Structure formats: structure tokens, C-alpha cells
Amino acid sequence: xxxxxxxxxxxxxxxxxxxxxxxxxxxxxxxxxxxxxxAVPKLAGLSRCGKSCRLRWTNYLRxxxxxxxxxxxxxQMVIDLHAQLGNRWSKIASHxxxxxxxxxxxxxxxxxxxxxxxxxxxxxTHKPLSxxxxxxxxxxxxxxxxxxxxxxxxxxxxxxxxxxxxxTSMTSSSFDLIDxxxxxxxxxxFCTDEVPLIEPHEILIPGPAAPSTSSSSTTxxxxxxxxxxxxxxxxxxxxxxxxxxxxxxxxxxxxTDDFSGWDLLINDDDSDTKxxxxxxxxxxxxxxxxxxxxxxxxxxxx
DNA sequence: AAGGTCCCCAACCGCCTTTGC
DNA sequence: AGCAAAGGCGGTTGGGGACCT
Numbered sequence: 001x002x003x004x005x006x007x008x009x010x011x012x013x014x015x016x017x018x019x020x021x022x023x024x025x026x027x028x029x030x031x032x033x034x035x036x037x038x039a040v041p042k043l044a045g046l047s048r049c050g051k052s053c054r055l056r057w058t059n060y061l062r063x064x065x066x067x068x069x070x071x072x073x074x075x076q077m078v079i080d081l082h083a084q085l086g087n088r089w090s091k092i093a094s095h096x097x098x099x100x101x102x103x104x105x106x107x108x109x110x111x112x113x114x115x116x117x118x119x120x121x122x123x124x125t126h127k128p129l130s131x132x133x134x135x136x137x138x139x140x141x142x143x144x145x146x147x148x149x150x151x152x153x154x155x156x157x158x159x160x161x162x163x164x165x166x167x168t169s170m171t172s173s174s175f176d177l178i179d180x181x182x183x184x185x186x187x188x189x190f191c192t193d194e195v196p197l198i199e200p201h202e203i204l205i206p207g208p209a210a211p212s213t214s215s216s217s218t219t220x221x222x223x224x225x226x227x228x229x230x231x232x233x234x235x236x237x238x239x240x241x242x243x244x245x246x247x248x249x250x251x252x253x254x255x256t257d258d259f260s261g262w263d264l265l266i267n268d269d270d271s272d273t274k275x276x277x278x279x280x281x282x283x284x285x286x287x288x289x290x291x292x293x294x295x296x297x298x299x300x301x302x
Numbered sequence: 303a304a305g306g307t308c309c310c311c312a313a314c315c316g317c318c319t320t321t322g323c
Numbered sequence: 324a325g326c327a328a329a330g331g332c333g334g335t336t337g338g339g340g341a342c343c344t
Contacts, residue, residue, distance in 0.1 A: 038329065055313065090332060106311050
């Protein structure tokens with residue numbers, strides 16, 4: 001007897017999310033907050049597994065997500081934290097505001113691993129490849145111990161100087177790490193304590209909706225921002241060359257792509273959309289922007 | 303232009319942990 | 324204490340875009 005599936009899979013949709021599904025999920029969560037993921041699909045009118053809804057929200061739809069490549073600083077943080085925590089992506093992600101475990105995991109597997117190998121460093125052990133290769137496999141499975149005297153250059157220049165103990169939710173070293181993170185001015189100017197509230201009048205409203213040619217929310221036009229015809233008077237876009245694509249070092253609270261979710265909310269005028277727009281200034285939405293829990297509103301990064 | 307290959311990343315799967323009874 | 328349900332996590336996969344020939 002195997003374990004029962006997390007939900008009734010019969011008739012449930014799988015695969016990429018459509019814009020319509022995204023819109024339903026966003027509308028639901030903005031109006032009701034996050035609660036009981038198992039019930040969400042039913043209540044939101046989605047033919048999806050609750051787990052799938054949670055994943056979609058946490059990894060893609062949350063408006064506080066940063067997007068785009070990790071900055072040099074973030075990458076170094078990931079390397080340092082990986083040296084101490086191993087493949088505990090969610091723990092690593094908790095030290096990088098606006099980044100998800102999935103994103104970091106993907107970035108590790110596609111970029112950092114290669115980068116480290118090129119530098120002659122074993123991404124598993126964080127030791128020089130020549131010596132690392134000699135180690136038995138069992139050792140490689142373990143969380144690598146940080147031996148500062150033998151660390152390669154990247155680690156000796158570590159932004160994290162204190163070893164992370166086997167993680168309890170908030171050990172003193174955890175606080176140290178977070179303090180260091182938050183005190184460092186190079187972390188893209190982002191601090192969860194300083195997430196500004198946006199007044200209702202500051203909410204970006206797009207111009208006439210451009211005809212959508214894609215059913216997928218992941219394929220918004222790169223010129224998406226050009227659809228906006230209203231900005232707060234003092235609003236400044238990150239200055240990055242002539243494109244809308246911002247360097248990750250310039251990422252502020254929301255990057256260009258961060259608005260992809262809002263695109264879904266505002267590119268038509270049906271009642272769901274109106275509901276979602278009305279919710280933008282509602283307490284749940286403000287909780288979301290503030291990044292903290294308020295009663296029914298539970299924030300994933302907290 | 304067409305076909306093949308590579309690469310990235312969103313999403314799924316299954317196991318583990320936490321929570322509530 | 325034991326069980327089940329729900330949530331969380333990490334490994335893996337596959338679709339699709341980018342790049343190459």
C-alpha cells in the first residue's frame with residue numbers, strides 16, 4: 001500500500017498555468033488570503049491540486065518576488081549558505097528576500113555548479129576538485145563542514161563568517177546571518193522591514209489592454225511596462241541602459257517581470273478583475289506588501 | 303529556412319515534517 | 324501515543340526558447 005495522493009487527481013489539470021487560472025488564483029488569495037491550500041482550488045474555481053496552487057503562488061505569483069538573475073552578491077550568499085547548509089534550498093532562500101527555493105535551486109543547478117567547476121571547486125564539497133574527487137561518496141552526501149583554512153578563495157571571502165549550526169528555526173547564528181544580510185547595503189536596497197506600502201493612488205493602471213496572444217502567463221511582452229500610462233509623479237524606474245530589463249543589482253522591490261501577475265489582473269474588465277483591483281488597497285493586500293502575517297494572512301517568508 | 307541540440311526553469315512527484323484530533 | 328491530513332521540501336522532468344549547423 002503506497003501513500004495516498006495528496007488530493008484526488010482524477011480530472012485535475014496539470015502542466016503550465018494559463019493566464020485565466022493565474023487570475024483566479026490571484027483574485028482568490030488577494031480577497032481571502034492564504035488558507036488551507038487544499039480548499040483553495042475548489043473555492044477559487046480551479047481544477048488544480050491544492051499543492052499546485054501553493055507552488056504557483058509561492059514560486060511565481062507572489063508580488064513580492066524578485067525576478068531576474070541573481071546578483072553577484074546574492075550568488076555569493078547562495079554559495080556561502082550552501083557550503084554551510086547543503087541542499088536545503090528553503091533555508092537558503094529564507095536569507096534572500098524575494099527569492100524562492102525553487103529559483104535558487106534552479107540557479108544553483110544551471111549556473112553556480114558550472115561556475116564553481118570552472119573555478120576548480122567541487123560544488124558538493126566546496127573544496128578544490130582534485131581533492132574533492134578523492135572523497136568517498138558517503139562524505140559527499142553529508143552537509144559539508146566548513147574548514148576555513150582549506151576553503152577556496154570564494155569562501156575565504158565569504159560574506160557569511162559564522163558557521164550555521166544544524167538549523168533550528170531561529171538560532172543566534174540565524175539572526176547573525178539575517179543581520180548581516182539586512183545590514184549590507186548591497187543587497188539591492190531590499191529589506192523586508194522597509195517594504196513600503198503603496199497608496200491606492202499609486203497603483204499602476206495600464207492603458208488599453210494589448211491583445212494577448214499567449215495563453216501562458218510566463219510569456220508577457222518584454223515591453224509590458226510600456227502599456228502603463230500612469231505612474232506616480234515621483235516614481236523612478238531602475239536606470240538600466242535603454243531596456244526594461246534591469247540588472248539584478250538595480251532591482252528594487254519589484255522588477256519588470258514582477259508585474260506580470262498584475263498584467264493578469266488588469267488586462268480585462270470582468271468582475272473578477274474588478275474584485276481583484278478593489279482588493280489591492282484592502283487589508284490583506286496591505287499585509288502582503290508589508291510582508292507580515294495579520295490574522296488570516298500568513299506570509300510564506302515569515 | 304529547417305532541423306538538431308542545448309539550456310533554462312516551471313511544475314510535478316514523492317517523501318518528510320508538522321499539526322490537530 | 325498514535326494516526327491522518329495538510330503543508331513543506333528537495334529531486335527530477337519535460338516543454339519550449341535560444342543557439343548552432
